[in-house]
Amino acid sequence: MAEGFGAVLKKWRGLRRMSQMELALEAGVSARHLSFLESGRARPSRGMVLRLSEELQLPGGAQNQMLTAAGLAPAYASRDLDDAELAPLRQAAEQMLAAHEPLPAMVIDRHWRLLDLNRPMALMLGGAGISKGSSLIEALLDNAALRDALDNLQEVERHSLARLRTELAHFGADPVLERAMARLQAHAAAHAVPQEGVLPAVIPARYRMAGQVLAFFSTITQFGGTGDLAMSELRIEMLFPADNSTREAMEAMARS
Missing domain, CATH: 3.30.450 (Beta-Lactamase)
Known part of the structure; x- marks a missing residue:
């Protein structure tokens, strides 16, 4: 089963060793809102997902994972190298x-x-x-x-x-x-x-x-x-x- 957005966000925040407060401050949102996103009590907009991805310094594949976990279209395509x-x-x-x-x-x-x-x-x-x-x-x-x-x-x-x-x-x-x-x-x-x-x-x-x-x-x-x-x-x-x-x-x- 695919992970929900909150679980994916929490995993990446842990990998980047950032607390909720630290990520919230960097992304310009409240720690309360970030907590709601991780718990599933709030759904993120596309802009919010991309903003959090930027602050977490996520590669393109991980940004796609965050977007699809939030029910949004991916940002990056993966073309054949001969395209x-x-x-x-x-x-x-x-x-x-x-x-x-x-x-x-x-x-x-x-x-x-x-x-x-x-x-x-x-x-x-x-x-x-x-x-x-x-x-x-x-x-x-x-x-x-x-x-x-x-x-x-x-x-x-x-x-x-x-x-x-x-x-x-x-x-x-x-x-x-x-x-x-x-x-x-x-x-x-x-x-x-x-x-x-x-x-x-x-x-x-x-x-x-x-x-x-x-x-x-x-x-x-x-x-x-x-x-x-x-x-x-x-x-x-x-x-x-x-x-x-x-x-x-x-x-x-x-x-x-």
Whole structure:
């Protein structure tokens, strides 16, 4: 049975660790009215649902959940990624991947499934049998070739776990991310190393490739100004060299 609006609102307020008073103040309503909304004694307008969603910093899917729980139409559509309306966004992603060469870049969805990649990234991941459609979470956990290629595997696992925690907090709940996080937590616990001193400014992932170690850090870009759920959840991840030897190696590969 679908949850009512009050239960959904209370769940998200708890996830965001806000009291009724705090949320009421941020949304500009009385705590009494918010209490009535959670108990079902009052029904929200569409404007109220969207205002509360904004203050709770809900992703599009969660906003749809709040709206439908209140008996209202959803705000976000979830189109097929090949939909003609999404062509400008697809073109933007393709341009970013191409412009980033000779450095690696890729497009992944909310479950870290590889949707597109440029030639340098294909070269890096191809040796481990990773291509479009592959899950990078599953590869990190189970792909022996990738795990062997990561010179600092345990460090990459720890930072991937921290990233999963952040993403799961944003989405609220996601069985795929939750399972991956549980498995990574088990790996991290088995190889726990106390952190000493201040963390360095750059914490790269180091790949063994073609007889050398290539070190990269990454940036992540998301689409703004889209009313489509699928596109709002995409990540464009660009890798940058963490040292001069890596930059020189990537430039040499591009010339060969």
